[in-house]
Amino acid sequence: MDLFRGIRDLLQIVQDAVQSHLSEDSSDGEEDNPLLYYYALARALRRGDANSHRPGLPTELVITIFDYLEVKNSxxxxxxxxxxxxxxxxxxxxxxxxxxxxxxxxxxxxxxxxxxxxxxxxxxxxxxxxxxxxxxxxxxxxxxxxxxxxxxxxxxxxxxxxxxxxxxxxxxxxxxxxxxxxxxxxxxxxxxxxxxxxxxxxxxxxxxxxxxxxxxxxx
The missing domain is CATH 2.60.120 (Jelly Rolls)
Known part of the structure; x- marks a missing residue:
């Protein structure tokens, strides 16, 4: 249960970050390719953060996260x-x-x-x-x-x-x-x-x- 709760919380964090980024893009009036942001976010999830002692996530889990969010450039x-x-x-x-x-x-x-x-x-x-x-x-x-x-x-x-x-x-x-x-x-x-x-x-x-x-x- 703790594992599923952790994955659910992580999905929510990533989803909030994506929505926040999209809101900022729409408000500044400048064209941007959101995929560039998603690539940076995915790379950060896979590499982890030594300063905060956050380990990197397996590639399969990162792929699952973005599949769940249905991220695409349309x-x-x-x-x-x-x-x-x-x-x-x-x-x-x-x-x-x-x-x-x-x-x-x-x-x-x-x-x-x-x-x-x-x-x-x-x-x-x-x-x-x-x-x-x-x-x-x-x-x-x-x-x-x-x-x-x-x-x-x-x-x-x-x-x-x-x-x-x-x-x-x-x-x-x-x-x-x-x-x-x-x-x-x-x-x-x-x-x-x-x-x-x-x-x-x-x-x-x-x-x-x-x-x-x-x-x-x-x-």
Missing amino acids: IVEKTSAPFSVYDGNHVAIAVDTKRLLPSIGRLHLQLATKSHDQGWVSDPNAGNWTWFDIFIWKAKHSHQGPKSYEWISHYNELASSTTTELQGPVFDPSHPLWTHLETGDYITARANACYPGWRNHVEEMKLEIWEPFDPTRFG
Whole structure:
């Protein structure tokens, strides 16, 4: 019990330190990468403090602490107003990859939506034709127009007039999307509806791209 109580108290101390740091960053108006602070904190936990006779913690425990806190460096983009798509598509979110290229190999991506289709279908077996996808708009393109790489994120619930919150799969560092990025490209999120009569009614789209925190990355 003493061990668990000690771990719980340590988690609270670290959590308070993280929240305090984030509050200071938001109040001074300056941009900062909070991961730099987390790395320093993780290193201090692992090395201990001889002056206060605090021993260093095992690496596995430090990793567990930051996993528990769900520490990550995120870019989150949201749509600003509801919209509808009729037999076509709409680019709702675009993220410039120059913000991402230094972290390739560690990035994750996920699209979340609040949406519904037209609320009815004449043939439920004919497919679901409202969906959301992720694609790369390539800055370098030929005279034929921009080349894109597309991956479906998820579909609306079929024949539902009720707005539903849905999440697509996480695109982890092994996803092919990351291998195609170049300077000047944009990662975009798009709402789609195909064929007359199909409607994609979107209340909100949210695209999150994040780099998980690895407390062992810099030793």
